[in-house]
Amino acid sequence: MPKIKLAEKAVDLIREICTKFNNDEGELINVLHQVQSKLGYLPAEVQEVIARELNISVAKVYGVVTFYSFFTMLPKGQHPISVCMGTACYVRGAEQVLSEIKRQLSIEVGETTPDGRFSLSCLRCVGACGLAPVVMVGEKVYGRVSPQQVHKIIAEYKEGCAAEAKTA
Amino acid sequence: MADYTMHVLVCGGTGCKASQSELIKLNFQNRLSELGLSDEVQVVMTGCFGFCEKGPIVKILPDNTFYVHVTPEDVTELVEEHIVKGRKVERLLYVDPETQASVHDAKGMEFYKKQVRIALRNCGFINPENIDEYIARDGYAALGSCLLEKTPEETIRIIKDSGLRGRGGGGFPTGLKWEITRKSVSDQKYVVCNADEGDPGAFMDRSILEGDPHSVIEAMAICGYCIGADKGLVYIRAEYPLAVERLKIAIKQAREYGLLGEDIMGSGFNFDIEIRYGAGAFVCGEETALIHSMEGLRGEPTVKPPFPAESGYKGKPTNVNNVETFANIPPIINKGAGWFAAIGTEKSKGTKVFALAGKINNVGLIEVPMGTTLREVIYDIGGGIKDGREFKAVQTGGPSGGCLTKDFLDTPIDYDNLLAAGSMMGSGGMIVMDETDCMVSIAKFYLEFTLDESCGKCAPCRIGNKRLHEILERITEGNGTKEDLDRLRMLSTVIKDASLCGLGQTSPNPVLSTLDHFYDEYLAHVDSKTCPSGQCKALLKYTILEDKCTGCTLCFRNCPVGAISGEKRSPHYIDQSLCIKCGVCYEKCKFDAIIIG
């Protein structure tokens, strides 16, 4: 497996997080949470450092990472889109909304657009069932989304990017 | 400036609106204006009263009079009698079904107030980020009285006597659980709060943690005192950032007040709480899996016994209760076991919080006494089915539960009745479905969920659910056979019987309960290859009615796959082998010449 060398800064960051949890293997999930929130994802090299710091096998770390859907080994898009697939959203048409997003971005669930702008995932009930169906873009929640609105929501972020590019 | 002395509230809920409540409002306004009373009486449209069977509803303030079944024609009488003369219109008053007496003051309408808030008592009342507001509403008084005035045994006795059962789904008696953990001998024990609410369509625990985090903290400390633990852990979904934030604030405030930490209120009892995060695994709601997850492992369940009460977190006796169970503890201590036991049914005491969702008007969080019927929940609180459609089923218990039909609408909700009906209480998700929902697809939806969330440890759940899903997929795609229906049932029975944990043991419930109650719908899918509710796309058949088709060619031009043919101005035809059932032709046809069968 070709190894990408992690930036020293990233290694230090992981070490720091592990130290904060006393390098206790029982804190593995907390460590993974914090590292992912800082680095965005958990590639193999990161898991190797965590394994070393907590003195556990990297297979075990990988076993845990692949067990929990919250952890990802792939970088997410600039604007991660999540469609709630809880029952309430499902019976109110989340599937149609999802397929419309897939169609418009030409990606499947779990993928990122080639320009790195959007990634798509499904999640289980964000607990905003009153607003079903619910779509989240980053931290922002969109409620009562219809397939017709998908274009508008995506455009918001496309324009946002364009505007950012202009000012930058 | 108007200075209203009287208000007329007209229900604007969906059900009442359908019965002309807007016209009622208009009539009121017109009549009042004619009498020159517009500046004295204000007419207001409200949200749903949750009493749709008796709608349209009109309430007149300040005398709190509640009129039912009001028609637009009744308005004149109401204005002239009640508003002008101050005489109540007897014939429109609500009649108490038990006493057969007309109710003059809505405050006396017990029936109307179907909800009793115990677990949710502070949600929506206090600022969850301010411990003082919690204390003002009796917060931490229960902890204080336990620590300083009661022995652990006495406290456990109260919980046992109250009849409280676990609200996470299983319904194990809480007091008994505490007693068993108390009796386990160990140098260290733990209290765990299961806040890994993962049922799709359930958000009770999230709401409690967001609205009243201190009640959970207080209850955990009481539990710690009872079982002999000085450490508590809250296992919470990482997908609930707001709940986490509020819980953190609450823990900090409790520590600052010395309500967590050492020597709480001078009792010598120490207790503190840590937060552990879930990471997106439904199976971690199962207590042994939850414990493994807290230990930094894959959240795979292990065979019970040993139960966590004997060997749990780090191999030490551990008491696991869910959020709602804990939220019930302080009021039980404060108001006594008898008070709590007086609410609910014989074997299910107290109340249950439900997250009401799906095709229902008033999606929301409700808390009703055990024994309330589904009909009351759906029609009197939930405001009935959305868009005036027909009720078809209600799904309780999430992926572990089942679908209940009309026949169960009058079944009182409690642990045992739901189990007997082929569903279960579960953690409290209640999803309402209408006639447009295909029950085979619903079963498939839940199976998909289970499939995604199965840990993969035991063979029946890992492979069996995959096979169940494949069969359902076959059926919804029109490739199912009658033998498939038998296979579904046989396989479901074994998965239930032989799986390792609660997830697998209940995962076929959505299949079995829909097979039981909607067998005809399954049959339609496999026999005539039709989906009665029109949800299964592969089973739809679009056809053009010759007598209605004008040959406008609009469908022909819009069909993305060229499945439609026909001469201009003569009836067109759909080639079924090419049709991808996208429905564009159906939408475009201006003459209703295309039907879905």
Added chain:
Amino acid sequence: MTKIKSLADLKQLKAEVQSKIKLREKGDHPENLIQIRVSMATCGIASGAKETMTYLIEELEHQGIDAVVTQTGCMGYCYAEPTIELTMPGSEPVVYGYVNRAKAQEIIEKHIKLNQLVDGIIPVNYKQIDNP
């Protein structure tokens, strides 16, 4: 912050905060003090409760209306988020649903300033356990 070192401390604190809240609600200027609770659980925030709350605070201050705006948890009316509960001095609390900026403005202009009810009231349909 002082520690609560005994049951007596807790009872004393309870009495203090209760009277403080009473003061806030009924207080010296009962004619002026208005209380608004904004339901700020996930559903509410997702529906814009934060914006509503900010608007209410700013607008009331701007207009010089003495009111206390606080956040609270889920009131249970998820279908009608954002929801607020308005208590006018001396009156029963009234719950409003779907309170966006426009609705909030209407509530200030009509209910708060003129003491008129506004369309969109949610009838409270549950029983609260009474606190001893």
Added chain:
Amino acid sequence: MEIINLKIDNKPVVVKKGTTVLKAAESIGIDIPTLCHMKLDDLNIENKPGGCRVCVVEVKGRRNLAPACCTEATEGMEVSTHTMRVVNARRTVVELILSDHPADCLICAKSGNCELQDLATRLGIREIHYKGEQSTYREDTSPAIIREVNKCVMCRRCETMCNEVQTVGVLSAVNRGFNAVVAPAFEMNLDHSVCTYCGQCVAVCPTGALTEVDETGAVIRALSDPTKTVIVQTAPAVRAALGEEFGMPAGTLVTGKMAAALRRLGFDYVFDTDFAADLTIMEEGTELLGRLSAFMEGDKNVKLPILTSCCPAWVKFFEHQFPELKDIPSTARSPQQMFGSIAKTYFAGKLGVKREDLVVVSIMPCVAKKYESSREEFAVNGNPDVDYALTTRELAQLIKLANLDFRSLPDEDFDQPLGESTGAGVIFGTTGGVIEAAVRTAYEVFTGKSLPRLDFEELRGMDGLRKATIDFNGTPINIGIAHGLGNARKLLEEIQAGTSEFHAIEIMSCPGGCIGGGGQPYHHGNAEILKKRQKAIYAEDKNKKLRKSHENPYIKKLYEEFLGAPLSEKSHHLLHTQYFDRS
């Protein structure tokens, strides 16, 4: 001791508290089928995830079926092991497992030895009612082990061996649900991992998901090549287990029949790795004495304890996990490699055969030996000292291919000169044997006296960690023994911490030593088999005329004719090695 009374299939049973329903049933002759469960008594190895659900039984009063393997018998319990409900569930579960399993039994490496196959036969599965998608994974081939992941049934035995017993940590359950499988991190190939190739995963895998690399074809080709001289060496533990493959009771010694079979297979010379084991003792024992003497004389730089180095999985283990200790083990090569080296120099010279034309085949109880023989440092100009290392199982396969009726073969002797060995060489095959052999020689060399006794009972046994102090004529020598890498890790950590009290430590990767090697006939979870093999090894030692390595006449001759003396320059060149930091 608390006693539990219960009823199984209406028969009363009395068992100790803590006994499982499975064991309780077994005690009255009720054989409940199992798949994932594995318990090796005396070795503290147990795998009971309760995951396969094959052993489910009905317990009165319980709503669901309970797994017999991890349900403790309780007072008054009433268990039914074959009601229709149970039988139906059990069959359905096996059908489900088969529905996600390739149906290539006929050509599967495990055919005939497969526990899943046996189960399907036993339950009379004739049809799979629930067909559907099967898992597909990439096959992973390494120098020693092949992972055919499609055949994984998630019994987790390999995971238990790799993590809890061996503490190597290569394998873990990964993913979840239908996609859950046991794999190395990132589903990488084994040869990129820290796998030691100990083969314990292979030894316990119930199906064909984990097997050794099959080299029988290459050996057949070499045997049929007239230009090659093909010689064979057989490791000590093979003779105590090979008979099992031919239906002989465990613990039957088949040394003579094995030699006869090898000769009939067409090997030009049939030699014994035990010879090389004696040679190892000469080198390693001398090294030990050298370090000990230096230590006694106050040399602070001397590295003690000395660690044995005959086990290739153990070598790879410390190269990955304790690279900073790589100066501590003896530099002596393993007997297999010493044999190869001597064969391709000394013996090839004697025969007048070119190195390239001499093919050295070894028969090993081990899969790691395949890896060891492929290590670059054990080859000259790309020509390995040992060309092929077959497992005991592969040899049995060859014998069957050659239509030999193994049981009726006569007993024959090994060829000379590399076939002569002492009892010391034989006991290399069990835990404690290497160090006992070393003590026999080192004592006499160190003290200059003849040993009063040859059987060191204090060094023998099956405990994972053992220690003993041997009196070297007034000098107490502390000896440690570990088998199973998890136990080895404990001793290494002591060394790291500087708290080790030992002068010499023997380490074997496999539980029981080579008799429990990954290449031995499958024990199917029966630890009694290992004990019987051990007994056979000690019996062979006892029957030998010569039982001390330094008394082996051919070893003496080898030094005289070729090597000079132990640790001579030539010895260093041919018989010693170095270790690498692989962390």
